[in-house]
Amino acid sequence: MSILPGAEPYERDGGPVGFLLAHGFTGTPQSLRPWAERLADDGLTVSLPLLPGHGTRWEDMQLTTWQDWYAGIERAFDNLRGRCRQVFVGGLSMGGTLALRLAEQRGEQVAGLVLVNPSVHADDARLKALPVLKHLVRSLPGIGSDIRKEDAVELAYSRVPLKALHSLTRLWPLVQADLPQVTQPVLLFRSPQDHVVAPANSETVLARISSTDVTAEQLPDSYHVATLDNDADLIFTRSLEFVRRLTTLDRQDDGKDDAKD
Template sequence: MRLLPGAEPFFHDGSAASGMLLCHGFTGTPQSLRPWAEHLAGRDVTVSLPLLPGHGTRWRDLQSTGWQDWYAAVDRELERLRERCAHVFVGGLSMGGALALRLAARHGAAVSGVVLVNPAITFPRAQGLALPVLRHLVPSTRGLISDIAKPGAAESGYDRVPLHAAHSLRALLSLVRAELPQVTQPLALLHSRVDHVVPPSDAARVLASVSSVDMAEHVLPDSFHVATLDHDAERIFQVTDAFITRLATRKTARDGT
């Protein structure tokens, strides 16, 4: 099956000191996070940016997958990084942020820190209530990609949303909300001032619900939802650099290694 432009997974085998797993969003592809991944690779961080099952080809392929498949893919990549790196961080955009939060909740100290960009943890109420029935009557609905303020920038992904997969996404987000108190790792959360996909209340809910003591919130003033391809992308990269450097150095000093 031919992949959409930029949908290829990305892996950089860099330093054994720090690794980062990046998770893309629902109906998106690694293309939306590739500049972030390439920036980290340029800093000699070991980086994994997988293509989630059902994504990157045609929307009908997503119809037969669910959150268990998407989570299993990132869980495997986390183990791959843990075998290579002393400090492993997780990050994600939109649904990728929800997957990163679940990894942190379930793996505890194996995850050194979490970086989130416009994380999604809620599903629109009206659409969610209709999904259990509607998904058996209508295969898909119109999607929203390329919510980007920067002229000329575009996201590679599906312009249709398969409703069986959307129903599974709703279940994932409910599960992640329940697990937020189990997230104790240092956390950096970046969110756009204007986002046409995820409501600002999602970022506030993450910050209010996790058990992390070390938290930082960063507002992205000039970007829409896909901020990793937008005007504030460089700020995301800089915050991530500082976050990884600070935490890896601190943990190494504490461990005496």
């Protein structure tokens, strides 16, 4: 099945610091492309994969599960680790869920996390009906383009495949249970007005992780897909500041190890 125009994965080689980005449920790399390009323009080696089942037809997602999406992120992470000295991981919505899972599983291999409106639990009681409903109804109306900025559009499926959604709900409790294993530096962005993922998800993450280096930023002028919204530049700028603070990026030009203090 051919990939939708604009949904293609994105990669660019740069210096010895890598940044892996993960898009959201039913979304595509398009929602994070401006972020990825900004990071790459500033010298990072960037990877923004297209997750399995995404970017083609919503019916294709019915054949995938959270294990497939996580495997896609893990492959991209290992590829970056083979080329970079440090690798940061960022994600939007379910991409943030996958980033947290990677941090839980891979420990110090993850240099830091940048999360934008991550999801870690069900906020709608109707989701409890999914085990039965998915056999009766194949899909529901899509959740894409929750964006405040006028004329901004997210490239996402127009339908939510319920088998895939049910799989996502089974990932959330696993991620929640292991949140105390997250010890890496964390930069978390949250939109007070989010019509897809309740802000309580971010509160859960902040309350349960074990990280001591934690920064939380409000996105007052953005909805869920904040990476395409009015506060996008804040996300991009703060992300680079976060990386620079934790590395010597501004002195990297040839990939050599910097002198230790």
